Amino acid sequence: MQINKLSLLNYKNFSQLDLNFNAHINCLVGQNGIGKTNILDAIYHLAFGKSYYNPISSQNIHHGDDFFVVDGALEISDKNERIVVSFKKGQKKVLKRNAKIYDKISDHIGLIPLVIITPTDRDLILEGSETRRKFMDGVIAQGDKQYLETILKYSKLLSQRNALLKYFAVNRTFNSDSLAVYNDQMNDLAEVIYEKRQAFVKIFEPILQKRYKDISGGREQISLHYKSQLNDSENLNALFVEAQQKDLQRQYSTVGTHKDDLKFKINGHSVKKFGSQGQQKSYLIALKFAQYDFLKNIKGFKPIVLLDDIFDKLDENRVAQIIQMVTHEDMGQLFISDTHAERTEDVVKSSTENYKMINLSEKE
Numbered sequence: 001m002q003i004n005k006l007s008l009l010n011y012k013n014f015s016q017l018d019l020n021f022n023a024h025i026n027c028l029v030g031q032n033g034i035g036k037t038n039i040l041d042a043i044y045h046l047a048f049g050k051s052y053y054n055p056i057s058s059q060n061i062h063h064g065d066d067f068f069v070v071d072g073a074l075e076i077s078d079k080n081e082r083i084v085v086s087f088k089k090g091q092k093k094v095l096k097r098n099a100k101i102y103d104k105i106s107d108h109i110g111l112i113p114l115v116i117i118t119p120t121d122r123d124l125i126l127e128g129s130e131t132r133r134k135f136m137d138g139v140i141a142q143g144d145k146q147y148l149e150t151i152l153k154y155s156k157l158l159s160q161r162n163a164l165l166k167y168f169a170v171n172r173t174f175n176s177d178s179l180a181v182y183n184d185q186m187n188d189l190a191e192v193i194y195e196k197r198q199a200f201v202k203i204f205e206p207i208l209q210k211r212y213k214d215i216s217g218g219r220e221q222i223s224l225h226y227k228s229q230l231n232d233s234e235n236l237n238a239l240f241v242e243a244q245q246k247d248l249q250r251q252y253s254t255v256g257t258h259k260d261d262l263k264f265k266i267n268g269h270s271v272k273k274f275g276s277q278g279q280q281k282s283y284l285i286a287l288k289f290a291q292y293d294f295l296k297n298i299k300g301f302k303p304i305v306l307l308d309d310i311f312d313k314l315d316e317n318r319v320a321q322i323i324q325m326v327t328h329e330d331m332g333q334l335f336i337s338d339t340h341a342e343r344t345e346d347v348v349k350s351s352t353e354n355y356k357m358i359n360l361s362e363k364e
């Protein structure tokens with residue numbers, strides 16, 4: 001699996017850009033604000049049909065223009081593939097695979113397995129449960145289409161149920177039958193989501209523990225726990241009955257798999273509350289590498305890895321360790337962004353000769 005060429009039209013700060021990539025390691029270098037992250041984000045677009053950093057498509061169009069195109073030439077399982085994502089203001093985003101338009105962008109997810117490591121990953125530890133759910137859903141969905149469809153349906157029903165609760169409050173009315181319609185449908189979907197998340201954590205935890213051990217030298221024991229209101233309840237319908245008064249009062253659904261979370265622990269204690277900065281960073285990198293292993297296992301080929309700006313945010317030892325892991329394991333295609341060309345080249349060169357430096361400052 002590799003990206004051979006990327007062409008951008010009116011994408012963020014690039015009016016037009018054509019790049020050819022190395023099959024192994026690509027170092028995107030150049031000064032701050034030159035567009036290194038934007039190129040990684042364009043690659044992310046090819047895999048997910050959307051930006052990792054900015055979900056508002058119109059803001060990804062180059063200022064002053066009214067459309068963007070991200071066009072990639074790839075090789076997937078020894079077949080040439082062309083993926084094109086385009087967006088015009090006021091219209092629906094279009095995603096094409098070999099000139100054929102997808103009916104739903106979600107049908108594309110999983111074709112290009114990809115792992116992105118960025119300084120914002122620390123949100124996974126520091127922020128609320130939504131960030132961790134998104135991470136978990138993203139990993140599972142890349143290998144399981146039915147799961148993706150189920151969470152999309154669940155989240156649509158959740159919005160409709162919340163709208164109904166609001167409607168009851170605004171109109172001072174209540175109809176248990178109409179609420180039951182949502183409860184029943186969400187109950188069935190929640191059962192699937194719960195089972196698949198449970199199964200995922202069971203497989204993922206030992207992979208994560210192994211990665212953490214390799215990164216930290218094996219001093220501490222880490223764990224990953226799936227927390228769900230469904231752990232202590234028969235099913236979601238039972239939870240809905242218990243929470244009905246609260247839901248009506250608050251005008252939104254207070255129970256369900258949209259409240260699930262992942263608990264990260266080191267030696268039995270919360271990584272967020274008790275982990276040192278170094279332990280938190282190691283846990284995060286282990287999570288991302290475990291994501292890589294998990295995807296590689298289910299896909300049967302190596303995912304693409306994007307490393308955004310990690311030199312500035314991680315100490316050099318950790319970065320060198322990541323690059324070594326990547327090169328020694330023959331990891332597949334890797335894209336690294338950094339402001340310092342020499343720093344990146346030195347680290348990469350010490351592990352492999354198979355790399356390409358792409359200096360964006362020279363492309364201006």
Ligand SMILES: Nc1ncnc2c1ncn2[C@@H]1O[C@H](COP(=O)(O)OP(=O)(O)OP(=O)(O)O)[C@@H](O)[C@H]1O
Pocket residue numbers: 011012013014030031032033034035036037038039059060061062063309337338339
């Ligand atoms: N829609 C847009 N139109 C034009 N320029 C944009 C748009 N969105 C972002 N930019 C510009 O892109 C630049 C940021 O690019 P990017 O984040 O990729 O830089 P970088 O090379 O990764 O920088 P750093 O080294 O600071 O992380 C900024 O100059 C920003 O103004």
